[in-house]
Amino acid sequence: xxxxxxxxxxxxxxxxxxxxxxxxxxxxxxxxxxxxxxxxxxxxxxxxxxxxxxxxxxxxxxxxxxxxxxxxxxxxxxxxxxxxxxxxxxxxxxxxxxxxxxxxxxxxxxxxxxxxxxxxxxxxxxxxxxxxxxxxxxxxxxxxxxxxxxxxxxxxxxxxxxxxxxxxxxxxxxxxxxxxxxxxxxxxxxxxxxxxxxxxxxxxxxxxxxxxxxxxxxxxxxxxxxxxxxxxxxxxxxxxxxxxxxxxxxxxxxxxxxxxxxxxxxxxxxxxxxxxxxxxxxxxxxxxxxxxxxxxxxxxxxxxxxxxxxxxxxxxxxxxxxxxxxxxxxxxxxxxxxxxxxxxxxxxxxxxxxxxxxxxxxxxxxxxxxxxxxxxxxxxxxxxxxxxxxxx
Amino acid sequence: xxxxxxxxxxxxxxxxxxxxxxxxxxxxxxxxxxxxxxxxxxxxxxxxxxxxxxxxxxxxxxxxxxxxxxxxxxxxxxxxxxxxxxxxxxxxxxxxxxxxxxxxxxxxxxxxxxxxxxxxxxxxxxxxxxxxxxxxxxxxxxxxxxxxxxxxxxxxxxxxxxxxxxxxxxxxxxxxxxxxxxxxxxxxxxxxxxxxxxxxxxxxxxxxxxxxxxxxxxxxxxxxxxxxxxxxxxxxxxxxxxxxxxxxxxxxxxxxxxxxxxxxxxxxxxxxxxxxxxxxxxxxxxxxxxxxxxxxxxxxxxxxxxxxxxxxxxxxxxxxxxxxxxxxxxxxxxxxxxxxxxxxxxxxxxxxxxxxxxxxxxxxxxxxxxxxxxxxxxxxxxxxxxxxxxxx
Numbered sequence: 001x002x003x004x005x006x007x008x009x010x011x012x013x014x015x016x017x018x019x020x021x022x023x024x025x026x027x028x029x030x031x032x033x034x035x036x037x038x039x040x041x042x043x044x045x046x047x048x049x050x051x052x053x054x055x056x057x058x059x060x061x062x063x064x065x066x067x068x069x070x071x072x073x074x075x076x077x078x079x080x081x082x083x084x085x086x087x088x089x090x091x092x093x094x095x096x097x098x099x100x101x102x103x104x105x106x107x108x109x110x111x112x113x114x115x116x117x118x119x120x121x122x123x124x125x126x127x128x129x130x131x132x133x134x135x136x137x138x139x140x141x142x143x144x145x146x147x148x149x150x151x152x153x154x155x156x157x158x159x160x161x162x163x164x165x166x167x168x169x170x171x172x173x174x175x176x177x178x179x180x181x182x183x184x185x186x187x188x189x190x191x192x193x194x195x196x197x198x199x200x201x202x203x204x205x206x207x208x209x210x211x212x213x214x215x216x217x218x219x220x221x222x223x224x225x226x227x228x229x230x231x232x233x234x235x236x237x238x239x240x241x242x243x244x245x246x247x248x249x250x251x252x253x254x255x256x257x258x259x260x261x262x263x264x265x266x267x268x269x270x271x272x273x274x275x276x277x278x279x280x281x282x283x284x285x286x287x288x289x290x291x292x293x294x295x296x297x298x299x300x301x302x303x304x305x306x307x308x309x310x311x312x313x314x315x316x317x318x319x320x321x322x323x324x325x326x327x328x329x330x331x332x333x334x335x336x337x338x339x340x341x342x343x344x345x346x347x348x349x350x351x352x353x354x355x356x357x358x359x360x361x362x363x364x365x366x367x368x369x370x371x372x373x374x375x376x377x378x379x380x381x382x383x384x385x386x387x388x389x390x391x392x
Numbered sequence: 393x394x395x396x397x398x399x400x401x402x403x404x405x406x407x408x409x410x411x412x413x414x415x416x417x418x419x420x421x422x423x424x425x426x427x428x429x430x431x432x433x434x435x436x437x438x439x440x441x442x443x444x445x446x447x448x449x450x451x452x453x454x455x456x457x458x459x460x461x462x463x464x465x466x467x468x469x470x471x472x473x474x475x476x477x478x479x480x481x482x483x484x485x486x487x488x489x490x491x492x493x494x495x496x497x498x499x500x501x502x503x504x505x506x507x508x509x510x511x512x513x514x515x516x517x518x519x520x521x522x523x524x525x526x527x528x529x530x531x532x533x534x535x536x537x538x539x540x541x542x543x544x545x546x547x548x549x550x551x552x553x554x555x556x557x558x559x560x561x562x563x564x565x566x567x568x569x570x571x572x573x574x575x576x577x578x579x580x581x582x583x584x585x586x587x588x589x590x591x592x593x594x595x596x597x598x599x600x601x602x603x604x605x606x607x608x609x610x611x612x613x614x615x616x617x618x619x620x621x622x623x624x625x626x627x628x629x630x631x632x633x634x635x636x637x638x639x640x641x642x643x644x645x646x647x648x649x650x651x652x653x654x655x656x657x658x659x660x661x662x663x664x665x666x667x668x669x670x671x672x673x674x675x676x677x678x679x680x681x682x683x684x685x686x687x688x689x690x691x692x693x694x695x696x697x698x699x700x701x702x703x704x705x706x707x708x709x710x711x712x713x714x715x716x717x718x719x720x721x722x723x724x725x726x727x728x729x730x731x732x733x734x735x736x737x738x739x740x741x742x743x744x745x746x747x748x749x750x751x752x753x754x755x756x757x758x759x760x761x762x763x764x765x766x767x768x769x770x771x772x773x774x775x776x777x778x779x780x781x782x783x784x
Contacts, residue, residue: 011634013457018627025624028614038614062454065405222420222430228669232417235410242403274666277620 037379046288070283079256097323098162104319134343135160295365429771438680462675471648489715490554496711526735687757
């Protein structure tokens with residue numbers, strides 16, 4: 001039985017979702033009992049049931065939507081724990097971390113591809129694929145370690161937003177170059193302006209609105225609790241965010257921040273908790289699901305994977321560390337490590353590059369491998385470096 | 393803008409889900425303020441945003457899975473409120489209601505088609521399409537009226553299980569006849585036996601197991617609460633149920649009954665509540681989404697729709713009422729009305745018939761129309777007949 005599913009009918013998808021959730025939580029269970037970061041267990045569960053090993057679950061539209069909603073509810077949850085004022089305090093540092101954490105990895109990835117003699121489109125996609133941090137993964141780890149509301153945690157979240165806007169810009173340029181026509185800088189400028197305006201408008205206007213009308217989520221009669229109005233806001237901002245070219249999770253994070261301002265935070269968190277328990281395992285397992293079978297046996301591919309992963313780790317750590325330097329060495333190290341996981345973002349960019357016909361299957365497999373590796377490396381290291389200094 | 397979505401990418405699906413949830417809850421809100429049954433508001437919202445009117449949301453795999461999960465969490469919830477002993481008390485009556493509520497509508501549907509001179513395959517599908525009750529719709533209405541744990545409510549739930557097993561059998565015969573080879577009675581006998589064994593094994597064995605080990609859902613360390621283990625059980629039994637030819641929701645209902653036996657019922661219900669709030673609106677809106685545009689303008693189609701709907705209502709009410717007679721006239725009337733909604737079940741059967749090439753587009757449109765109409769009629773009537781007798 002190589003395929004439990006054909007991913008065609010609703011029943012088969014139901015089986016897929018069941019298998020994914022069951023194995024993700026088994027992976028969680030095993031890693032928890034070993035005292036290891038649980039999201040690694042969930043990602044590895046995805047590797048095991050996915051095409052790379054057992055092939056029980058295939059990547060289909062619905063599974064991908066569940067993964068996306070996993071990231072959405074993860075970031076909504078993190079947003080609920082974040083106050084706008086806290087982010088404002090770390091604004092300058094977060095901007096610097098975001099910017100340097102984009103520039104260095106881009107230079108590293110593009111430089112590596114150029115050194116290997118690749119053509120322009122591959123060079124620019126190699127740079128783009130190394131750029132973006134997976135704020136989903138990072139947030140989950142910060143949450144597990146209780147670091148979300150530390151200065152380092154807030155810096156990371158702010159930087160991730162900056163990071164995502166820059167990544168959107170770079171991806172736009174890359175797609176333009178791959179298309180042969182060069183980048184359309186006017187439309188890029190417009191979409192960047194739109195993205196910045198969206199973030200600023202929701203973060204400032206949205207929070208102010210609910211500060212003035214804290215009962216707004218309780219206005220509808222269809223629900224005794226503010227949960228569904230809050231979830232509708234979350235989905236709406238996530239969809240809008242995706243429509244203007246940002247990651248959907250940016251919208252979800254902003255929605256969480258807005259809802260947090262209703263000051264009914266605690267009851268809402270209790271009610272969001274079941275959704276936060278249900279969806280995110282699909283997100284983690286999905287990352288493992290995307291490893292390409294049969295691509296990681298060739299020695300030259302493995303060498304390339306090692307080189308790309310090394311460049312990805314070093315450049316992101318260095319950029320973010322430099323940006324966060326003024327927080328002190330321990331905090332800067334935490335920020336540097338936390339920005340390393342590429343998670344789903346690297347995979348998405350590699351997927352766009354593959355769809356554009358700009359890169360090879362091997363390139364895609366290497367970027368996916370790098371994304372999974374950086375995602376697996378970061379949690380244990382972050383746990384080690386964030387441990388409070390030993391008392392003596 | 394006739395199509396907000398192309399239903400191709402993940403982002404578009406995210407927009408679909410947002411639009412569906414938003415409008416379903418707006419429909420709920422409007423009907424609640426008018427003092428009308430809220431699920432009607434949600435179904436009509438699906439009609440409005442669906443292909444029949446605005447065309448903003450199309451029926452795609454993921455939307456269908458969300459609808460299915462809506463029914464699954466609905467029945468899981470109802471299962472949580474149901475004790476096996478309560479069902480056993482009404483067993484004989486429920487069996488009679490289920491059986492008569494299948495035989496009469498089948499005879500009515502098949503008889504009507506035969507009277508119109510249709511060929512054998514159409515006759516048998518017309519009978520099959522009128523058979524099954526939408527226990528999802530019925531449960532939601534029972535819940536809203538607080539009738540789940542009355543004798544009538546329990547009889548309806550038990551009858552719905554019997555009903556679904558018989559409907560599976562009839563559909564199997566219909567597909568066999570449509571295929572030209574006649575029905576394969578051996579395999580039908582096997583799958584019916586399997587279905588009965590599954591229901592009996594889970595209902596009896598599962599509940600006994602958790603009665604002996606009430607802490608079993610708290611055994612995994614990955615979750616502090618029993619929610620995720622319970623949800624995994626629910627998805628697993630739903631998927632298994634679908635795999636052996638029953639409706640997925642039968643498995644979900646049984647899972648709810650099993651989980652209810654852990655005697656931790658109340659905290660679990662609180663935690664399931666957000667999932668129960670989130671998913672079912674997709675189920676209700678989805679029913680409205682399936683109305684076929686442009687099919688309901690022809691006068692002869694409308695006449696056929698009226699005739700089929702009349703036969704569907706009268707035969708189901710009469711069969712269920714006869715079966716429930718010994719509960720007394722008021723309770724028998726409640727049971728009769730509650731069994732009338734065909735909801736998604738009639739639509740599924742018509743879809744199978746269309747896929748088999750056994751029936752016309754008009755037949756499909758008429759059955760969908762009948763399903764939606766029976767579903768819209770039942771809630772207000774049920775509310776009226778279930779009102780306690782006026783005190784004077």
